[in-house]
Every structure is written in C-alpha cells, then in structure tokens.
Amino acid sequence: MLILRGARRSLFTASFPRLTGSRRIPIPQKPPPFPVVESCPSPTCACRPVPPMPEGLDIDRKQNLNGTMASYGEQIMIATGKDDWKSKIEDEEDAHFQRKLKELLGRKGELCDPFHNSSITNVSFPAASSSPDTASAYLFPSFRYIPSIPLAGDGVKNFLRGFVKPKKLHPLNLEILDEDQQQIMVRDESLQQQFEGVREVDEIMVLICGHGGRDARCGIYGPLLRDEFEEKLQAKGIPLRPQPDLQEHHEGMSASVGLISHIGGHKYAGNVIIYIPRILREAGHPLAGKGIWYGRVDPEHVEGIVDATIVQGKVIKDMFRGGIEDNDARSVIRL
Template sequence: MQPILVQSLSRTWSGRTYRNCQNIRLLSSTQRSSKLRARLEIPPPFPVTKTCPEPSCNCPPTPALPEGLPIDHEQALNGTMAAYAQQLLICTGQPDWTSRIEDDGENKGWGNLVRGLKRLLGRGGPYLDPFNNVLVTNSSIAPAASFSSATASAFLFPSFKYIPSIPVNTASSPDQATDLTTFVRAYLLPERLHDMHSSLPAAKQADMTRSPDLASNFPGVIDINHSPTVLICGHGGRDMRCGVMAPALKSEFKRVLQARGFSSAGSDGTTVDGLNHANIGLISHVGGHKYAGNVIVYIPPKMTVGTSSELHPLAGKGIWYGRIEPKHVEGLVEETILGGKVVTDHFRGGIDRSGDILRI
C-alpha cells in the first residue's frame, strides 16, 4: 500500500481554528522508504487566482525605498499573518504616528482610547487573554464630526461594525453606566473562552466572556454591510518601507476604485457604509514591514458581485496581502474586491467573520 498525502481543512492552535490545505503524510513503518505518493487535492476555502493581471494603463512607478531597507522577496507569504480574533481600527484623521502608538495622540480621544485599551487588555490588565488577540490599530480615517478628548470612533473587523462614539475613560463613579470597560465587555471579549481557562472560578470566567447585552449602551453603532474597506500599512514612524510605499498605494486604490464607480471616505468620516462606497485608509503597524506594501481588504458580509444579487465569494472575510506595488492595485481591485478571488502570490493570510483564520 502506497503512502497517502491527506490535506487537512482545519486545525486548532491557541484557541483559534485555522483553515488550510496543509499536507499531512500518513506512513506506516514499512512505507517510510517508499517514494510513491498519491495526492488528495482539496481546494482552498475560497476562489483563487495565482497572480495579478497586468494593469490596463500606465500606473505610478514603485517608490524608491530607503537604502538598507529592502523588501523580502524570498520568503513565502502564506502564513506570515499572525492570528488574531478582532481588529479594532481607531479613526485618528492623521496619516502617521509615533513608533509606539500609545505614546501618540496626547489629549486626543483616539490617543486616550489606545492607552485605555492597553491598560485593560495588555500585560497586567484585567482582561488580558493570550487566546483573544485583539489588534488595536490606528487609521488615517477621520473620526466622527462630534469627537472630543473623551470619546473616539473606530471600526471593528471582522464584526464589520463602526462605533462612532466610544468613551475612552473607565468609570469614575458607580453611577456612570457606559465607559471603556463597558465597550470592551460588549464587543472585544471572546464569546467563548478557550478550554485552558476551564480551571478558573465561574465568576472569573464570566468576567472574561463577552456580554452582548451591553451593546445596547452604544445605540449609534453602524453595521458595515456593503462598503469594502482597504487598509494600507503606512506607519513610517515605525518603518520607512511602509511609510514610503503606502501613500502611492492609497492614491492608486482611490483612483482605480473611483474609476469603477466607488466613492471613498470623506475627510469628516461621516460616510462609512453604502452601495458603491469604499473605505480607504492608512494604518499603523500590523507586522511584516519587510513585505511592504502590506494591504488588508475586508469584504462586507452583504456585498454582491457587480449589479447581480449573487453574494460576493469573500463576503465577511478579511484578506491580507504583502509585497503590493502600485502596478498590482488594479489587479487586486478586479480580482479580489470585484471578482471575489484571492491572489495567492501575495496572500499572507485571512480571517472569516466567525474568527477562523484562513490559510492556503
């Protein structure tokens, strides 16, 4: 009997489910020397295409990178995205930040939000959970017009929500019903704890689990159902590869999407969801500067293909790409945002709406 290669559709690691097509070799002791193998081909969990098509017109040149900061073209990109549960995308209205985003935004609501979340979710915080990795990311998308130093605005993916007013302080008195802790408990804690927490007291487990009923304290929350969101790492304060590449990519995404009938977010941050609207923003560090340009595309859960009623094949998913240059933007728009295919040559990883991590 010859060895068999079986491809696994999913595996679990650190409490997350990973969907992939990883080869697992099943060999008996008498078969180890055999070189005969039969492959059971299992397709990726979404439509794919290998490469970006060539652009249909002249596109901007790839910006020259700083000396000594090359792009890594050797390492395979698939699997270079770190697993995460949710990404909180904070609206700052500015295109770059200091190396440590918690040191930025002094006396501003978005800066206070970053620092408050670090106190609650970070090392030593009451809601620290190594199995619930929440990415706290700054974005250039403008906050709601009514922002102040006491509140901030943010998107939440892959929950596909926009929260226009998040209180950034913890309660100073028992009479204060809504504070940052309320937001964390309503939206950022896991719906179910990892099995490693089973030995904790029941009260502690309850404290570390999401309380969806608290979401009623945030009546202005908007579901992102129709607008794709394109995020480009532009954190020059952390690494100039992304700082140099991102502005050119943002301009090209805006140009290509507008040519296909999409409007993009205004400077006041008032439009966040709608048919033929796209959110485009620069973001802070998400890992992998050596793979610049780094792009994340979130496809909303009710997006359809073109003018048809057919649900988009990537609806509800977030797709991470690396080594993106201006010449690739048109191809990503056509293949991924409009066509529903993942470009495997640039794929770093992904996440679906349930929080499962996507691999190929």
C-alpha cells in the first residue's frame, strides 16, 4: 500500500472490516504498486554459510518486516572507500562532510526540515578524489552522483539546496515559514550549475549494511552478502562496475554492490537496499525509479533476489521492509 498524506483513516478502515448488523463487509485493499511474490525462490546452487551470531545478538525472525524501514526524502550516500566506520560516522577523523551535513540538517540546523528527512550514510565506494577539500555523494531516490562537492564556504549548503531539499514544501511549512525562509528550504536547481561531473545513476545499486562498528551482526553479514551478490549478479550475466564513480556505458543492466553504514534494524540483518535506475523504465522494469528495502537476507536468498527483484521486478513480500519512489511526495511504500 502506498501511504500518502491524509490516508491514515483509509489505512485504519482497511485493516478492520466494517460491521453492518451481523454482516461483516470487508473493505477491499488496494493492490500493491508492483508485482509481488510471497517468498524468496529457493537457491539452485551452493551458498556461503552464515557464521553464528555473537551471544545476545540474535536475528529477529518473527516480526513482520513490512513498514520497518525509516522514512526519508533523500538518502545522501557519501563515498568513503572504506568498508566499516565508527559507531557514529561523523566521529571518523576525515568525516568533514558528514559533520557539515549533520550541522545543517540536524535538529537545530539552518536547513532542518522535519517533513523532509535526509538519511546520511557512508558507502564503501571510493570518492572521485582523495582531496580533503571535496567530497563525493550519491543521492537516492534522485539517482544522482555528484563527484566533487567543495567543503569550504557555502559548498555543502549549496549542494543541499541545489539537490537535496524538496521541490515542494509541506503545507505546514508554508504556514509557519515566512517567504524568505521558504526560499531557503525549497530546492533551487540553479545551484546545480556550480557542480561539475554530475551524472544520472543508471546502474542497479545493491547496498548492504556492513556497519560492524555499530553492530556486529551487520559487520558479519555485510561482506558475506557483498561477495554473494557479486557472484550471483555475474552468474546472471549482469556486469559489475569496477569503478562506480565513473560513467560507463552498458547495454542492458549493470550493477554496483557496496557496503553502507547504519540504516536501522540491526536485528533484521542482513539488511539490503536495492535501487533500480530510472533508465530501466524504457525496458518496462516494474521497479524502475524505486528503492526496495529487504531484511533478514541470508546468502541462500541472494540468487532469488537477483532473479525475482533485479531481473523480473518482483518484490519478495516476506522480506520487504518498505520502499521509496522517485516522486515529489517521497511517500514510503508499504504492502
């Protein structure tokens, strides 16, 4: 179900049948906004074994995963070239960009908008430059890559205002902010001209939480699932991009697989986000332009995810934590 603003009442009534006398009249549910399969197809070949989890850090195999993803308007994914980070990514010695982002977008920050949350995560992909004066970032579900973001002056602020802020403000913001504040809080796409080398992300992105510095379960699952996804993607004939920061041309699908920092739900490890690029709309891919969150992913599920979700565009219901789509509403998708 696609949860939209003002739809809370319909969600409630859809969950509890209306009573009329002694008759129960069910209210029909909306069909899912994409094809769905109930469970992951079984593997056809051997998979990597999962080591035992540390004592007291079991995987939650009982809770319904639907709706357990965090709501966000944009995921800012910072290229670090590292596979793991400190518990708080802004505590890394070279986390200048992360600290500036949190300063501007945090609770008392100049660009804080409670109606358009920005998720700030690290990714293992290398930055375009090793210079400490610039940063590289991916944006989802905008499907943009910005290779060079200056950290000095208003560089980070202009990046946020040009690429990350919403195109339209929430109605409550229109009521409480004056006109000058509204102009700062809404996207100004003219600022994008200050940034060179910006490209559309046209490859499939498989992002696995591998943040062992935050939780050992993700630290165990992350590298294990990365190897499994890379193997199964190539076995399916989907080439990997050895340098995701570079623009490359591939006929059909290509993919990048990376480890990311904390996204919530360690107890649901392995946690995987799959972004299907907008360009695949031309091929009729049902999930093009969407991000799909999965939990409780084991190596034995990877082949099925590659085939069902990445190739066929079907969401696996019993692993689905939620999703997001490239639209102005940035509404969380639930089943």
